[in-house]
Amino acid sequence: MATSTLTPPSVDDAAPDGSRPARPRRTRSPLPFGLLLPAVLALGLALGYPLVRQVVLSLQEFGLAQQFGRPAEWVGLQNYRELVGDPYLWKVVLRSVLFCLVNAAVTMAVGVGLALLMQRMSKPVRLLVQSGLLLAWAMPVLAALTVWQWLFDSQYGVVNWLLTKAGGDYAGHSWLLEPLSFFLVASVIVVWMSVPFVAFTAYAALTQVPAELVEAAAMDGASPRQRLRHVVLPTVSPVLLVVGLLQVIWDLRVFTQIYVLQKAGGTTRDTNLLGTYIYRLGIGSGDFGTAAAVAVFMLALTVVLTAPYVRLMLRQEES
Amino acid sequence: MRNRKTLAIAAVTATALLGLSACGDDSEASPDAGPDKADIRVWLNGADTPQAARDWLKTTFEKDHPGSTLTIEEQQWEGLVERLTTALSSESETPDVVEVGNTQAPTFTEAGAFSDLSDQLGDLGGDDLLPGFVDGATVDGATYAVPYYAGSKYVFYRKDLLEAAGLEVPTTMAEFVDAAVALKKANPEPANFSGFWLPGQDWRNGVAFLWDAGGDLATEDGGAWTGSLSSPESIAGLETVQTLFQDASGAAKDGNEADPWTPYCNNEIGMMSAPGWVKGQIEDPEAGCPDMIEKTGVFALPGSDGSPAPVLLGGSDIAVSAKSPNQALAQDAVALMLSDDYQTILAENGLTPAKTSLATLLGDDEYAAATIAAASNAKLTPAASGWAKVEGARVLEDLFVDLAKGGDPAELAQAADEQMDAQLG
Numbered sequence: 001m002a003t004s005t006l007t008p009p010s011v012d013d014a015a016p017d018g019s020r021p022a023r024p025r026r027t028r029s030p031l032p033f034g035l036l037l038p039a040v041l042a043l044g045l046a047l048g049y050p051l052v053r054q055v056v057l058s059l060q061e062f063g064l065a066q067q068f069g070r071p072a073e074w075v076g077l078q079n080y081r082e083l084v085g086d087p088y089l090w091k092v093v094l095r096s097v098l099f100c101l102v103n104a105a106v107t108m109a110v111g112v113g114l115a116l117l118m119q120r121m122s123k124p125v126r127l128l129v130q131s132g133l134l135l136a137w138a139m140p141v142l143a144a145l146t147v148w149q150w151l152f153d154s155q156y157g158v159v160n161w162l163l164t165k166a167g168g169d170y171a172g173h174s175w176l177l178e179p180l181s182f183f184l185v186a187s188v189i190v191v192w193m194s195v196p197f198v199a200f201t202a203y204a205a206l207t208q209v210p211a212e213l214v215e216a217a218a219m220d221g222a223s224p225r226q227r228l229r230h231v232v233l234p235t236v237s238p239v240l241l242v243v244g245l246l247q248v249i250w251d252l253r254v255f256t257q258i259y260v261l262q263k264a265g266g267t268t269r270d271t272n273l274l275g276t277y278i279y280r281l282g283i284g285s286g287d288f289g290t291a292a293a294v295a296v297f298m299l300a301l302t303v304v305l306t307a308p309y310v311r312l313m314l315r316q317e318e319s
Numbered sequence: 320m321r322n323r324k325t326l327a328i329a330a331v332t333a334t335a336l337l338g339l340s341a342c343g344d345d346s347e348a349s350p351d352a353g354p355d356k357a358d359i360r361v362w363l364n365g366a367d368t369p370q371a372a373r374d375w376l377k378t379t380f381e382k383d384h385p386g387s388t389l390t391i392e393e394q395q396w397e398g399l400v401e402r403l404t405t406a407l408s409s410e411s412e413t414p415d416v417v418e419v420g421n422t423q424a425p426t427f428t429e430a431g432a433f434s435d436l437s438d439q440l441g442d443l444g445g446d447d448l449l450p451g452f453v454d455g456a457t458v459d460g461a462t463y464a465v466p467y468y469a470g471s472k473y474v475f476y477r478k479d480l481l482e483a484a485g486l487e488v489p490t491t492m493a494e495f496v497d498a499a500v501a502l503k504k505a506n507p508e509p510a511n512f513s514g515f516w517l518p519g520q521d522w523r524n525g526v527a528f529l530w531d532a533g534g535d536l537a538t539e540d541g542g543a544w545t546g547s548l549s550s551p552e553s554i555a556g557l558e559t560v561q562t563l564f565q566d567a568s569g570a571a572k573d574g575n576e577a578d579p580w581t582p583y584c585n586n587e588i589g590m591m592s593a594p595g596w597v598k599g600q601i602e603d604p605e606a607g608c609p610d611m612i613e614k615t616g617v618f619a620l621p622g623s624d625g626s627p628a629p630v631l632l633g634g635s636d637i638a639v640s641a642k643s644p645n646q647a648l649a650q651d652a653v654a655l656m657l658s659d660d661y662q663t664i665l666a667e668n669g670l671t672p673a674k675t676s677l678a679t680l681l682g683d684d685e686y687a688a689a690t691i692a693a694a695s696n697a698k699l700t701p702a703a704s705g706w707a708k709v710e711g712a713r714v715l716e717d718l719f720v721d722l723a724k725g726g727d728p729a730e731l732a733q734a735a736d737e738q739m740d741a742q743l744g
Contacts, residue, residue: 064430067408068641154571155511155582171510177573177724263397265519265573267720268713269738283401284711285742286426 057292064286072289079293088269089277089294093301096252096274099183100305103254104247107191111198112240116228118203130200137196145260148189152176154265176265183271189257194250198243205239206232238316245309252302255279274298352647356386359648360414364635365396367468367596368418372664379660380652387648397577399423400711407432413640415649416656422700424456424464424636426707433463433638439650440465443657447674449634451699456636465657468670469634471693472524475583475597476590478616480506484589488616492531492623496559499567502589509587511569516582516591518574519564519723522715523631524592528563529556530629530698531622536715537701537739544703546739548718548732557728564723572723575716584608592620594633595669595690617685619692632697634671701743708742 058079060072083089114133118126136144151159154174163170176182209232217231233240255275262268262276272280274294282291359380363373373391380389392414394402400423407413407427419427427433433456436443440453443465452466481488481498484505489495495515503514517524526536534553537544547553564572569587579593580600584607601607601615622628637656639649655661662672666680671690681687700706709715718735722728 064404064426064432067404068431070431154574155587172569172571174571174573177720262713263575265571265720267573267717269717279401280712283404284713285708286404286430286711287708 054292054295057288058290058296060289062287062289062292067286067288075289079290080297083290083293083297089297092272092274092277093297095272097301097305099187099254099273100248100251103187103190103194103251104244106187107194107198107247107251108240108244110191111195111243112202114195114199115202115206118199119206133196133199136192137200139193141193141256142260144193145189145257148185149260149264152185174265176261176271177267179267179270182261182266186254186257186261189261190251190254193257194247198247201239201243202236205236209235238313241309241313241316245306245313248306248309249302252305253298274301353643353645354648356384357415357645357648358388358390359416359645359652361389361391361652362394362414362417363391364394364399364418364420366393366600367594367635367670369596369599369664369668372661372668375661375664376652376655379655383655384648384651389652396420397575400426400707403427403432407640407642410642410644413642415643415645416637416639416652418467418635418637419464421452421455421466421469421632421634421636423707423710424638425458425702425704427638428456428458428463429704432641434641434643434646434649435461435463436465436639436650436653437461439654443654444674447676448657449671449673449675451632452634452636452673455699455702456638464636464638465653466673467635467637467656468662468665468673469632469694470594470596470670470690471630471633471697472592472594473617473619473630473689473693474590474592475601476616476618477588477614479614480589481616488618489621491621491625492528492559492628495621496562496567499563499590503567503569506589509569511582512587512589513569513582513591514567514589515563516570516579516588517560517563517568517723518570518576519572519720520574520716521576522719523633524576525560525719526700526715527592527620527628527630528559529553532556532559535701537703537706537709537743539701539703544701544705544743546736546743548739549729549736554728554732557722557732560719561722561725561728565725568723573720580607584611592630595671595686598686599668617689619689619695622696627692627696629696629698630693632694632699703743705743709739712738712742714738714742 059074059076060066061075061078062072066072114129118129121129151157152175154160154172154176157175159175160170160173163173175185213235214227214231217227222230253275254273258271258273258276259279262271268276268280278291278294278298281294282288361376377389377391381387399420403417403419403423405412407417437460440448440462449466449469452464452469453462456462456464476488480502484502486498486501487494489498499515501514503512506512506514529536529548532552532555534550534556535547536553538547548557570582579588579591580597582588583591583601598612598615598617602609602612619627620630637653639646639653643649657673659674659677662674662677663680666672666677669681669686669690671694672678672680678691681690714735718731721731
């Protein structure tokens, strides 16, 4: 799941002119490999062990009793077979993918929009916006969620109070009762939490766009929209790709926000995403084997969803 | 260059994390009684245990065991099964003594999460301990948890509001439902006023109506448990619940039953079913509203035949974590919590003591009478080993929220039965 740590933004690695002088072949020193070894070992341990453990678990009948030391029984692909035959899993998968794509898209749009806006702001205003973003980013998730929960509380929430004051009939309206409205609230929170990262990264990338390039385009008669589309965005696209990739990964495995909102209201079964589904199966109902199988499935889904991105990124690095 | 640097940073971070987790594992537990001195961690849930009892436990334990300390860590009832599942299975993270809901205990006892207390059972109270609780925590003749307190919910009501609406204290189930609806009608303001306060997720109160109608959550046939929410009797009970949700309750249709004193003190409740210790919260000047107590009356929820309705037998067990390295000290803490002194404090705060001989300590006021009446016909959740899984998957919370939303009881019950069958099977 930590694909994120493995795909660092490498904007400027490509040789500027694309051609490389032929180097004379020399006997390779083993030093670089020796230097890489500790990192690879640590990664192998930190990522490999849980991964192997998870796959093993998904092939076992592993319940609460096994958690406390009873030997586990091998069941082969039984857990997977049961899952694939369960229409509920597919519902959760569809829900998760939709939620992930919508949220990642909205986050990217708002984040990049803010970054472009920041370029145009006067310094004091920009500082104000940046401090606001930084605070939203630095807020501990649970603290933020408690506040959001209170805002949307059906009995005493300020959102209902304001809407009622404004003439709507929102007294006692429950925002979490209907799944669609539940996911709307969840999306607001998720987007609010991830926009600062996108905005800051995009803004940093935008400051690297050569001013003379934009100026030249302007002198050639390109409209602001054309300059954005054909000059600015292509220049920062490697960064946007990486950030977009991270957003997709994060929004697919979203957990805390959904989990906390489910406790506050709504119907658990109608609002489970992959993350909370795995949790309910494993830690909630003590069926760790099936939960691990769903987790393996989710890993595969992440790879499938992000593969086009990664391919695109690799191609950009090569060119 | 950048690639390699990131890798290196990742490697350093990973190594640091590995180092950290390695630190946690050095407390190799000896299988015997454990050290003489240690910090004993006790998990108590919710605000149920009064502060006086906590203080007494800490001071007494630390006086009896110089050099040792006792720390009480308060847990939320909400999500307790999940937390116990993770905490109890880790030798380094486990609390030493845990409070667990009486309906949740069987799942953990069968999984082997608790230490065998059979040898201590005599000293802890033996036959004097509440029998239903001991049975629930006994597997193959060995007892893994002892009762902590019992307490079934009874109805708190506003005398002034009932009088203003021209209503008498109901004596049968039908009268109760009518009174709840009438009370809501008589108080159109505020809009979220409840004749009977019933948040959507509150199946623990709702199940009384199902049982009263002759239904059940699950039934056993030849050792196998299956859901029985869709039996005609259960559906009749669920229909009563739906009536209450729609015509009597102003609580959030997807809310949970935590902190009932907040809306109660806010003049939003005519009647509510709550555990006895909630009285203490209403009397609390900070959390509650002491003035309201003189307008408050209580009665046990009446059943269809006029005797108390079968409400959920609430209460807690205490147990020693099997993975705790401090078995002897933990057992001493359990002994203190079952001592007459400690149980007296609980009784004075409206909790039914764990020993039947101490029941008279509850007193003889209205509250004690309601406590005893409510317990007289109380029932437990199904004794299936998979029951905590049903609770963990929130099957019943979902069912009741859907009922509150106005779904068809028969269809919803059918679907919930199918889910329960999977959890129980």
